[in-house]
Amino acid sequence: MARTLWTAFLLLIASKAWGQVGVDIRFERRDFLLFEPIELQVRITNYMSEPIDMSRMSGGGSWLDFYVTANEDEQIDPTEKQLKVPQLMLLPGEMKTVTVDLLPRFLLREPGEYQVVAEVTHRGKTVNSKPAKFTISNSPSIWQQEYTAPADSKDPNKEVRPRLYSLHIHGVKQTHMLYLRIQNPEAHRVYCTTPLGDVVNYGDPKARIDRQGNIHILHQSGTRIFTYTSFSPNGKNLSTRFFSNVSSNPVMFAASDDETMVVGGEELFEKDDKVEQVIPTAPLARSPSQDRK
Numbered sequence: 640m641a642r643t644l645w646t647a648f649l650l651l652i653a654s655k656a657w658g659q660v661g662v663d664i665r666f667e668r669r670d671f672l673l674f675e676p677i678e679l680q681v682r683i684t685n686y687m688s689e690p691i692d693m694s695r696m697s698g699g700g701s702w703l704d705f706y707v708t709a710n711e712d713e714q715i716d717p718t719e720k721q722l723k724v725p726q727l728m729l730l731p732g733e734m735k736t737v738t739v740d741l742l743p744r745f746l747l748r749e750p751g752e753y754q755v756v757a758e759v760t761h762r763g764k765t766v767n768s769k770p771a772k773f774t775i776s777n778s779p780s781i782w783q784q785e786y787t788a789p790a791d792s793k794d795p796n797k798e799v800r801p802r803l804y805s806l807h808i809h810g811v812k813q814t815h816m817l818y819l820r821i822q823n824p825e826a827h828r829v830y831c832t833t834p835l836g837d838v839v840n841y842g843d844p845k846a847r848i849d850r851q852g853n854i855h856i857l858h859q860s861g862t863r864i865f866t867y868t869s870f871s872p873n874g875k876n877l878s879t880r881f882f883s884n885v886s887s888n889p890v891m892f893a894a895s896d897d898e899t900m901v902v903g904g905e906e907l908f909e910k911d912d913k914v915e916q917v918i919p920t921a922p923l924a925r926s927p928s929q930d931r932k
Contacts, residue, residue, distance in 0.1 A: 691728070703760075
């Protein structure tokens, strides 16, 4: 009964929108892998006959926040991190969309069904959106490896960096995506859960960790397409390259100096989602660390 009254209240508030500002929310997709960014699109509409500055109208605080529940009635606590809310100016009748990531703001650390409501503060009043549902799920790793990376050169304390690297496959709409997760289990910290692209079942992804703790992955992402990616121990993308297997399959291996090499096949350079150039990789192909500028 309480859940029904709460939903009816939110719908009533959203429909009124105080006659000044309207707010709607939507997800590009509603199913997320545990610890990956949960991106939500928030559409704000100015129904007034004058321009409005959302930051100024909020009284100096953040003009946007959210209310997240599990199973529609259990409130999810926020973290100490504040939302990065952009400055927003709206002309009369204008509508703008901002994209926010819910993961840093809320303790969304368990698989399950969730619901979110956007709360917009305008002239001392709160305008709520209709609820939007989303799902967080997890998948077992298809590969994982522990490694203690050396200290970051910028770290004054020179502390080593224990890491657990893992690869996961997660269904996204009608496809399957390969994900990389980097975490420090001892500190209960996740540095990234990042999609690497589509994955096909023609062969297992290949991964290696170099002496600096950078991870290198080569996987087949299409019928004749292979994707190479590398990431730092802190989850920063270092390189992304694409190869075809017209003449032979590209192969990733470690050179004698620990440099990661990709040889075989043909390297693809893309522009505007179209293949711009195809270059066969020689037996002594350039290392991914020597990417074109």
